[in-house]
Amino acid sequence: MTIALPTGFSGAAETLDRIRDDEAKRRDETATFSRQPLYDQLIDVFLQCSKAGWEDEDSEAVDRETLMIAKKFVESLPMAYRTPTISGEPDGHINLEWYVHPHRILTVSINPNGILHWAALIGAEDPRGSCPFYGEMPRTLLYWIGRVCNV
Amino acid sequence: MIDADSIPPVDDDEWLARFIVHSNEFRNDDSVNPKLFLPYKRVVLSVNRHRGCSEKEIWKVGSDVAQSRKCTLYGRADIKASSCRIGPLDVVPNPLLPTNPNHADITGFPSTKEDQQALALKLAGAASKRLSVPSH
Numbered sequence: 001m002t003i004a005l006p007t008g009f010s011g012a013a014e015t016l017d018r019i020r021d022d023e024a025k026r027r028d029e030t031a032t033f034s035r036q037p038l039y040d041q042l043i044d045v046f047l048q049c050s051k052a053g054w055e056d057e058d059s060e061a062v063d064r065e066t067l068m069i070a071k072k073f074v075e076s077l078p079m080a081y082r083t084p085t086i087s088g089e090p091d092g093h094i095n096l097e098w099y100v101h102p103h104r105i106l107t108v109s110i111n112p113n114g115i116l117h118w119a120a121l122i123g124a125e126d127p128r129g130s131c132p133f134y135g136e137m138p139r140t141l142l143y144w145i146g147r148v149c150n151v
Numbered sequence: 152m153i154d155a156d157s158i159p160p161v162d163d164d165e166w167l168a169r170f171i172v173h174s175n176e177f178r179n180d181d182s183v184n185p186k187l188f189l190p191y192k193r194v195v196l197s198v199n200r201h202r203g204c205s206e207k208e209i210w211k212v213g214s215d216v217a218q219s220r221k222c223t224l225y226g227r228a229d230i231k232a233s234s235c236r237i238g239p240l241d242v243v244p245n246p247l248l249p250t251n252p253n254h255a256d257i258t259g260f261p262s263t264k265e266d267q268q269a270l271a272l273k274l275a276g277a278a279s280k281r282l283s284v285p286s287h
Contacts, residue, residue: 055173056220058192087175090191093264102182102276107268119268121276128265 038074041086042067042094049088060092066112069133070094073110076137082149084108093117098148106148108141120144153203155252161242163233167198167255170213171281172222181281183228188274189267194260198242200253201229210285212251226281234277238270 048054049062070086073096077084084096093109106120110133118141119128131138145151153159161167169187171177176187190196199212209227217224232242239259246252257274260267 056222087186089186089189091264095186097184099178105185105272105276107185107272109264109268111264117264117268119265119272121269121272126269126273128269130263130265 034079035074037083038077038086039071042070042074045070045086045088045094049092054088055090059090062088062092062094063112066092066094066110069112069114070096070110072135073108073116073133073137076135078137078142080151081145082151098145100148100150104148106144116141118144120148122147152208153200153246153252155246155248158244158246158252159202161200161232161244161255163231163236165232166201166229167232167235167242168201168209168213168227168229169196169198169278170216170227171225172217172220174223174225177225177228177281183275183278183281185268185271185275187228188257188271188278190260194258194262194267196257196260197245198230198235198255198257199251200244200255202253204253206285212253213284215250224284226283228275228278228281230274230278235274237273240270 046062046064046067049059052061053059054061082098084098087095087097089095089109093111096108096110098106104122106118108116108118110116114133115130116133116138117130119126127144129140131140171183171187173186175184177183188196197216199209201209204212213224213227235242235257239261240257241259242255242257245254245256247254260270
């Protein structure tokens with residue numbers, strides 16, 4: 001029995017590992033599928049805005065570093081949240097906007113140094129701030145995105 | 152147009168036009184994006200006073216603006232001067248003589264981007280939807 005148990009546990013553990021792997025793979029595939037429109041938007045922004053003067057003669061290029069930071073930012077978004085609209089800005093930042101209506105909106109600008117500048121309007125509330133992005137969605141932003149999107 | 156020899160200050164109840172020359176400054180439902188009111192390089196925003204102008208004259212100015220910037224004129228959003236006077240912002244005449252005595256600036260934008268964004272959200276929220284360029 002004492003010999004059988006480890007074998008039994010080993011088999012169960014293998015099965016569990018396989019299930020976990022499959023689940024992780026399924027989640028990854030779902031996530032990839034769900035985030036594809038965001039990746040498409042990022043690629044469009046980069047294609048449109050990667051040369052100086054893309055909008056006006058003064059507009060700065062969106063560079064590859066900013067694109068990669070924006071990609072990580074998008075990947076750190078929980079799947080439950082509404083999909084933002086992504087665009088380039090003339091100062092070379094990448095902007096993500098969660099828009100419900102003109103008085104329920106949040107905008108985040110990602111700069112090439114990985115700083116997030118954000119502001120929201122929710123009725124009379126007008127929070128704003130800036131913070132570095134270290135690869136995980138800042139809790140403050142998650143809170144305000146949730147408020148705007150009613151998540 | 153306003154008499155170029157006697158430019159009055161901008162009254163609170165005056166309507167101002169902000170011309171839309173980029174396709175990412177409005178949405179599919181014609182609401183305007185805060186980008187339309189986000190300053191860049193200069194911390195002032197150009198607007199055009201309706202005062203003393205016919206619709207035709209307003210659109211002529213918009214057309215000239217787009218042409219000078221080598222852009223397409225997608226329309227304009229109108230906003231009351233009182234709606235622009237929020238926080239540190241003010242609206243002051245800045246006539247471009249001799250051609251455009253109706254030109255004005257929204258001044259007083261702070262230097263930090265998040266504060267500019269917060270004001271741009273409010274301005275966009277107070278502005279009209281995009282008014283399309285007349286076809287004729």
